[in-house]
Amino acid sequence: MILIVDDKQENLFSLKAFLQLNLYDVDIAVSGEEALKKILKKEYELIILDVQMPGMDGYEVAENITGYSKSRDTPIIFLSAVHIDKRFVTKGYSSGGVDYVTKPFDPELLLLKIKTFTRLYRQTKELNDIKHNLEKKVEERTAELKEANNELEASNAELQQYAFIASHDLQEPLRKIITFSQITKERFISTDEGIHYINRIISSSERMRTLINDLLSYSRLSNVSIPAFVYSDLNLILRETVSDLALAIKEKNAELVIRELPSLQIIPDQMRLVFQNIISNALKFSKKDIKPVIKIWSDYAKEKSADSISLDKGAYCRIYISDNGIGFNEQYLDKIFTMFQRLHGKAEYEGTGIGLSIVKKIIEKHNGLVTAKSKEGGGTTFIIVLPVK
Amino acid sequence: MTKFIRFFLVDDDTDDTLIFREVLQEVNPSIHLISAVNGQEALNVLKLKNDSLPDIIFLDLNMPCMGGKECLAELKKDEVLRHIPVIMYTTSSQSKDIEETMLKGAICFITKPTNVKELKNILHQIAQNVHGNLEKSLRTLSNTSTTFIVC
Numbered sequence: 001m002i003l004i005v006d007d008k009q010e011n012l013f014s015l016k017a018f019l020q021l022n023l024y025d026v027d028i029a030v031s032g033e034e035a036l037k038k039i040l041k042k043e044y045e046l047i048i049l050d051v052q053m054p055g056m057d058g059y060e061v062a063e064n065i066t067g068y069s070k071s072r073d074t075p076i077i078f079l080s081a082v083h084i085d086k087r088f089v090t091k092g093y094s095s096g097g098v099d100y101v102t103k104p105f106d107p108e109l110l111l112l113k114i115k116t117f118t119r120l121y122r123q124t125k126e127l128n129d130i131k132h133n134l135e136k137k138v139e140e141r142t143a144e145l146k147e148a149n150n151e152l153e154a155s156n157a158e159l160q161q162y163a164f165i166a167s168h169d170l171q172e173p174l175r176k177i178i179t180f181s182q183i184t185k186e187r188f189i190s191t192d193e194g195i196h197y198i199n200r201i202i203s204s205s206e207r208m209r210t211l212i213n214d215l216l217s218y219s220r221l222s223n224v225s226i227p228a229f230v231y232s233d234l235n236l237i238l239r240e241t242v243s244d245l246a247l248a249i250k251e252k253n254a255e256l257v258i259r260e261l262p263s264l265q266i267i268p269d270q271m272r273l274v275f276q277n278i279i280s281n282a283l284k285f286s287k288k289d290i291k292p293v294i295k296i297w298s299d300y301a302k303e304k305s306a307d308s309i310s311l312d313k314g315a316y317c318r319i320y321i322s323d324n325g326i327g328f329n330e331q332y333l334d335k336i337f338t339m340f341q342r343l344h345g346k347a348e349y350e351g352t353g354i355g356l357s358i359v360k361k362i363i364e365k366h367n368g369l370v371t372a373k374s375k376e377g378g379g380t381t382f383i384i385v386l387p388v389k
Numbered sequence: 390m391t392k393f394i395r396f397f398l399v400d401d402d403t404d405d406t407l408i409f410r411e412v413l414q415e416v417n418p419s420i421h422l423i424s425a426v427n428g429q430e431a432l433n434v435l436k437l438k439n440d441s442l443p444d445i446i447f448l449d450l451n452m453p454c455m456g457g458k459e460c461l462a463e464l465k466k467d468e469v470l471r472h473i474p475v476i477m478y479t480t481s482s483q484s485k486d487i488e489e490t491m492l493k494g495a496i497c498f499i500t501k502p503t504n505v506k507e508l509k510n511i512l513h514q515i516a517q518n519v520h521g522n523l524e525k526s527l528r529t530l531s532n533t534s535t536t537f538i539v540c
Contacts, residue, residue, distance in 0.1 A: 168480075171480065172480060174503075175480075175501065176404050176408070178503050178504070179408050179503060179505055182504070182505040182506075183408070186505070209503070
């Protein structure tokens with residue numbers, strides 16, 4: 001619909017009749033005040049505005065229209081018989097008009113202009129609607145995602161809590177099974193066969209205990225509270241780990257060759273777990289008839305990669321832990337870092353299949369990566385890549 | 390003259406009470422064991438036994454009605470009972486539990502051992518030193534034992 005604003009009835013009627021003849025819906029206002037009232041209530045595709053009116057003149061009306069958000073995009077054509085001077089035309093444009101037509105005007109030309117402006121208005125409006133809808137949709141989706149994320153975080157925290165409690169409560173009956181088995185064994189079992197079977201009960205229960213303990217430490221890793229990163233000397237952390245493992249190292253008669261390691265921004269307790277798991281793995285999967293030799297050294301790399309060229313300085317530090325043990329086929333590389341995945345029978349090599357998944361989780365928490373190079377029978381080298389900053 | 394020794398175990402877990410009783414029997418059959426299944430019952434029992442108080446109290450943490458922490462606080466409020474040494478005897482090994490109970494006046498925090506031998510060893514040490522330097526002997530034990538003991 002088009003709004004014509006003019007204080008002279010004869011102008012109003014002739015223009016109105018002319019536009020209606022050309023199939024436009026037309027509304028009229030005889031003053032600026034009336035026009036503004038109508039604009040507040042209704043949406044127009046185009047406003048044809050007489051400049052010279054008693055009371056509020058055309059410029060003022062235009063300024064008001066463009067200041068009002070609902071009608072801001074409505075095109076305005078000024079019509080003037082008196083103010084045909086250039087400075088009035090300029091004033092018309094600056095107050096919000098898109099065109100300035102001087103009287104007497106060519107009806108055909110005005111009609112063309114009206115056609116163009118109404119089409120432009122409709123297109124702009126359509127575009128705005130689409131934009132508005134899109135924004136609304138994006139907002140909705142964002143809200144949905146946020147909601148889903150919150151739910152996920154909550155259920156994740158619940159799950160971790162659950163794992164922790166479950167592991168802790170699972171220890172309870174197990175402790176009793178072991179204790180009562182020991183009492184039974186000591187007091188009531190006198191045959192070798194009986195002792196053999198009860199020892200099997202005890203060792204199975206002990207295995208389950210280790211399993212639950214490992215699960216506990218894994219679930220503690222995902223605890224919601226994030227432990228602090230501390231700038232620490234890896235040599236110190238490694239030395240502590242080695243002294244914790246002293247008994248196992250002595251038992252296997254293993255040799256450790258350790259080069260100078262750097263200091264990095266890490267979570268000390270977690271890095272200790274990493275060293276502990278990889279070194280005890282190296283001891284566990286050693287060859288039966290060869291003295292285990294474990295070598296630990298480091299270098300730097302430009303990017304987060306285990307294969308890129310070795311540098312003296314770089315954004316990433318790489319720590320290598322190699323052994324001369326039984327190794328594994330690299331096609332199982334993914335498997336060794338997955339929980340409960342074991343490449344060997346329980347009778348051959350002990351272990352719960354959780355250790356390396358703990359390592360992976362910790363290194364990922366440090367924004368690093370861990371991988372291994374190995375050959376069946378040819379030893380294994382674990383490579384940890386950690387960001388320097 | 391050997392004095393008659395009394396141990397008091399406060400634990401709602403009947404299996405653990407049974408294990409404790411059995412092992413204590415082996416350690417020293419002459420030790421008298423009294424037990425209660427929660428903090429409230431423990432306080433009631435102790436208030437009735439004014440003339441035959443236990444030499445030491447073993448206190449579990451998680452119990453119905455009144456848990457170990459609350460019971461410990463009540464014990465330490467009582468003019469007479471506060472002098473009986475309390476050892477926390479629980480499945481927990483959490484630092485917040487340890488700190489809290491040690492602050493409240495427990496002399497030692499023992500996580501229930503899995504191994505019967507360990508328990509026997511602990512109870513033996515306690516029985517031997519209950520009228521001597523109990524804390525010192527427990528501290529020595531905590532250095533050599535694989536069981537989680539904090540003094």
